[in-house]
Amino acid sequence: MRELSEYYVGKNPLLIEHHYQVVSRNTHFAGAVLSAAMSAIDVALWDIMGKSVNLPVYQLLGGKCREKIKLFENIGGNTVEERAESARQRVEQGFLSLRMIPFFSGFEEQTPTRVITSAVDMVRAVREAIGDGIDLGLEIHRNLRPEEAIVLARELEPFKILYYEDPLAPESVEAIDYIAKHINIPIATGERFSSMYQFKDLVDRKVVSLIRPDVSLAGGYTQVKKIAGMAEAAFVGIFPHLMGSPVNNAVFAQLAAAIPNYVLMEHNVPDPAWNGLVDEPLKVENGYRILSDRPGIGIELDEEALDKFPFKPRTIGGAFHADGSVAH
Numbered sequence: 001m002r003e004l005s006e007y008y009v010g011k012n013p014l015l016i017e018h019h020y021q022v023v024s025r026n027t028h029f030a031g032a033v034l035s036a037a038m039s040a041i042d043v044a045l046w047d048i049m050g051k052s053v054n055l056p057v058y059q060l061l062g063g064k065c066r067e068k069i070k071l072f073e074n075i076g077g078n079t080v081e082e083r084a085e086s087a088r089q090r091v092e093q094g095f096l097s098l099r100m101i102p103f104f105s106g107f108e109e110q111t112p113t114r115v116i117t118s119a120v121d122m123v124r125a126v127r128e129a130i131g132d133g134i135d136l137g138l139e140i141h142r143n144l145r146p147e148e149a150i151v152l153a154r155e156l157e158p159f160k161i162l163y164y165e166d167p168l169a170p171e172s173v174e175a176i177d178y179i180a181k182h183i184n185i186p187i188a189t190g191e192r193f194s195s196m197y198q199f200k201d202l203v204d205r206k207v208v209s210l211i212r213p214d215v216s217l218a219g220g221y222t223q224v225k226k227i228a229g230m231a232e233a234a235f236v237g238i239f240p241h242l243m244g245s246p247v248n249n250a251v252f253a254q255l256a257a258a259i260p261n262y263v264l265m266e267h268n269v270p271d272p273a274w275n276g277l278v279d280e281p282l283k284v285e286n287g288y289r290i291l292s293d294r295p296g297i298g299i300e301l302d303e304e305a306l307d308k309f310p311f312k313p314r315t316i317g318g319a320f321h322a323d324g325s326v327a328h
Contacts, residue, residue, distance in 0.1 A: 001037050008041060013048045020222050035194035035217060042220025043251055043297070050296035057297055061225055061258035068288040069256045071267040072137065075100035080122050084129035094286030097135035097162070097264055100126065102152075103143065108319040108327035112148050120155045127159045137163045137188070137264075143328050144168055146175050153183035163188040163210055163239070169328075170202075177207045186210060191241035194218055199227045203234045210263060214241040215251055228259040237263035244268020246278040250299045253282055253289050265289070276305050 007023060020042060027034055050057045058064055073095040077083040083100060090098055102119035110118075127136060138161055144152065149167035163186045167179055170189040180187050186209030193199055194217050202208050211231055213224045228238050238261050242252050249268060256262045267284060278299040283290045292298035319327040 001040070004037055004041060013045050014052070016042065016045045016049065016222055019045070020219070030195070032192075032194040032217060035219060039216050039218065039220040039223075042222050043215065046221045046254075047296040054295045056257075056291075056293060056295060057221065057254040058257040058291070061221065061254070064257045064291070065260045065262070066257060068285075068290055069253050069262075070097065070264055071095065071284065071287055071289055072097035072099050072135070072264050073267045073287070074098070075126065078104065080125045083122055084125045087126045087130050087134075091130050091134055095267070096133075096287050097137070098126075098130065099137040099139055099165075099266075101139045101141055108143075109322040112145075112151075116148065116152045116155060119152055123156055123159050123161070132160060135162045137161065137165060139165045140167045141328075142166050142169045146179055149179050150182045153179075153185050157184055161185045165189065165212075166191070173201050173205060173207060176202075177205055180207050188212055188239050192217075196223050196227045196230070200230060203231055203236055206234065208236065210237045210239040212239050212241040214243070215255055216243065216248060217241075221255060224255060225259065228255075228261060232259075232261040235261075237261050239263050240265055242266045242268055246274055246281045247297075247299065247301070249282055249289070250278070250292070250297045253291060254297055256289075257291055274309075276302055277309070278302065 004023065008019065011019060020038065023038060046057050046060065050060055073090040075083055075086045075090065075098055077086045087098055102122050103115065104118065107115050107118070130136065140149065144167055146168060153164055164183070165188045167187065168175060170176060170192060176187060176189060187207065188210035189208055190199055190202065190212040191214055193213065196219065199211055199213065202211060213227050215221065215224050218224050218227065231238055238259055240252055240255065242248055242265055244266070252265060256265055278301055280299060282292060282298070321327050
């Protein structure tokens with residue numbers, strides 16, 4: 001960010017596309033680190049533009065396609081019974097779409113057969129608990145090999161699964177394509193992608209039904225709006241990846257409001273310690289995020305509150321198979 005500031009400071013903040021082109025074409029290295037920094041700046045520039053004309057960002061992106069943003073809620077629990085009860089509670093709270101990781105902690109040390117059997121039992125129990133009228137998606141979280149992903153998906157087909165998210169790392173489009181051709185559950189992927197060209201490869205090959213651009217990684221509003229248009233032309237839905245915070249919730253809601261092929265977004269409940277970080281967090285009612293008509297991204301940061309949240313480096317860990325090899 002410090003290096004990029006040497007270019008941005010003093011420039012006209014409203015020349016958003018121009019600035020994106022200058023920076024993206026004149027830096028030596030590409031990748032996620034650069035794209036994340038550019039994404040943050042891009043969102044800030046759109047916020048500035050919206051506040052300069054007293055309009056929400058979604059108006060600048062073409063106007064609202066919907067009045068509220070449909071969310072999905074995650075299912076938790078350490079046993080099959082707890083997962084089923086968690087699902088019932090989410091439905092009672094008004095959510096019509098749920099998601100879960102169909103594995104328990106420590107599954108990496110089990111045999112593939114046991115992992116698959118346990119996952120099927122869990123999904124069966126959850127589907128029975130919520131009935132057939134509630135959407136259910138599965139987050140595989142890059143935990144399987146292609147052959148395991150295929151076997152599991154085939155076992156799960158009777159349970160009406162809405163999507164099969166990240167069955168394996170998305171860097172190999174060929175491997176994802178191989179899985180897609182052998183299963184009947186729609187695949188969703190793309191949360192790690194930092195370039196519209198990566199998404200283009202997925203869309204052009206008709207590999208997935210849903211793509212998961214992250215506004216904070218894939219180029220901000222400027223690039224993700226293009227990604228959404230590219231996907232729309234191929235009848236591919238947008239299922240944004242969202243790391244929850246009061247800021248990101250507001251940022252992503254603007255995009256979801258303005259793209260016709262938006263499908264779902266995660267209901268991230270920010271850490272209560274973050275209360276006060278923004279002046280007016282977006283509300284959630286009956287499984288939908290309610291849009292704000294305030295200008296820009298719809299929130300104001302409390303600069304003093306930011307000091308309470310210093311940067312904390314993330315430690316590198318991992319999960320391991322029974323033989324000690326890295327699981328994923």
